[in-house]
Amino acid sequence: MEFLINGITQVTWQHFLMWIIGGVLIYLAIAKNLEPSLLLPMGFGAILVNIPMSGVLNQFLPGIGEVNGIIDWLFEVGIESSEMMPLLLFIGIGAMIDFGPLLANPRLLLFGAAAQFGIFATITVAAILGFSIADAASIGIIGAADGPTSILVSQVLKSNYIGPIAVAAYSYMALVPIIQPLAIKMCTTKHDRRIKMAYNPKSVTRKTRLLFPIAVTIIAGLVAPASISLVGFLMFGNLIRECGVLRSLSDTAQNDLVNLITLLLGITISASMKAETFITLQTFLIMGLGLLAFVFDTIAGVMFAKFMNLFLKEKINPMIGAAGISAFPMSSRVIQKMGLEADSQNHLLMHAVGANVSGQIASVIAGGVIIGLIPGFM
The missing domain is CATH 1.20.5 (Single alpha-helices involved in coiled-coils or other helix-helix interfaces)
Structure with missing residues (x-):
């Protein structure tokens, strides 16, 4: 009893x-x-x-003995020891992404790079607030707007706050339709948001689509070797999509694989959401810093576009810069909606999609750079 x-x-x-x-x-x-x-x-x-x-955790239970909990086991095998789940998820994400709009307008790569500013700004703020450099870097990567990258970086750097970081990353990704419009309106005028952009894409050959994931993998691997698992799995998924001879595998990666890994990853990450480690002042700080990272990223992308407009004859709608975060395709949809609200004839979706997928590449490279650099400061 x-x-x-x-x-x-x-x-x-x-x-x-x-x-x-x-x-x-x-x-x-x-x-x-x-x-x-x-x-x-x-x-x-x-x-x-x-x-x-709870029997889902590893512990000693009176009258029963040692219990090997399924959630702790999934965490140890799928995240802690191998980072398997986040990496497998990247294969499915890569298979979902069409890099055509980016390849048709390569300058959109610059927006993906610019919109990562919030990561490094947030790392600085977190370090000032007293977090260790590993924890600060793990918190900053929330600004990548990419849940798997956040989980992977925080795990590799052995952060003490994997649970709060994962919750913040995915919560703010879900809230992109609320956060980004507010941040964009803070740094743009109605005139800025009404700027029209003609969409005249250059044709992208099949050879270019096939060479792109291979070239990105090699270049990213040489520049930031620590990013190769992140970028490599993402680009492998995209190569499956573009090769044209693995349609069934591409469909499986985009649907069955993504759904299964997402389901398991979501419940597995709860292993780091135990009350004794989650209910702390640091958790609330992390939630605030995560929001700061998203806002910084959005504003940085917008301001970079406005800076480019100083030198361009055909102006860029600054909101395109905000799509440089990795929250694909939510961010590009937000930009399209805001463009139509400013002017019913202002269709920005394909430009925003190009910036959005460039943000996906930039975010995983940023994650790899952080994984490679931070241990040198510890």
Whole structure:
């Protein structure tokens, strides 16, 4: 009888709070349709790991002995020891992405690079606030607007805050349609948002599409060797898409693989959402810094576009710069919607898509650079 009530007597207010947090994530996933494939398993996982004496975690249970919990096992095998899950997810993401709009207008690569400013600005702010350099770098990568990259970097750098970082990264990705318009309007005028851009794409040959993922992998590997697993798996997925002889594998990567890994990754990351380590002042700071990173990235992309306009005859709509973050395709859709709100004839989607996919490349390279550089400062 004592065993049956042990779980109830060990419930604390921290457990209750984590149940509420889990419930909020589930609510956002179902009621608001915000990243449901990730927020729902993360929310349910947060409840699972915060039930006292939960059998999903590794622990000693009175009357039973050592229990090897499934969620701890998934975390150890899929994230901690090999970073397998985030990397496999990149294959599916690469298979989803059409780099055609970027290849038709290569200068859009510059916006992907510019929109990573928020990562390094946030690292600086986090370090000033007292986080270790490894934790500060892991927090800064939230600005990559790429959940798998955030998880991978924080795991490789052995951050103490993998759970809060993952929650912040995916939550703010889901809130891009709310965060980005506010940030864009802070640094643009109505005139800026009304600038029209003609879309006259150059034809992109099949050979170019095939060589692009190979060339990016080699160049990124030489410049930032630590990024090769991130960039390589992303580009491998894209090569499967573009080769034309692996259609069934491309479809599998885009659908079955992505869905399965996303589901497992969401519930597995909850292993780092235990109440005793999650309910801290640092978690709230991380959430604030993550928001700061997203805002900095957006503003940096916009301001870079406005700077380019000083030298261009055919002006760029500055909002295109904001699409340089990695939240594909949400950010490009936001820019298209804002362009139409400013002028019903202002179609910016394909320009924004080009900047958006360049942000995907830039974010994984930035993650690799951080993985390579930070250990030298530790």
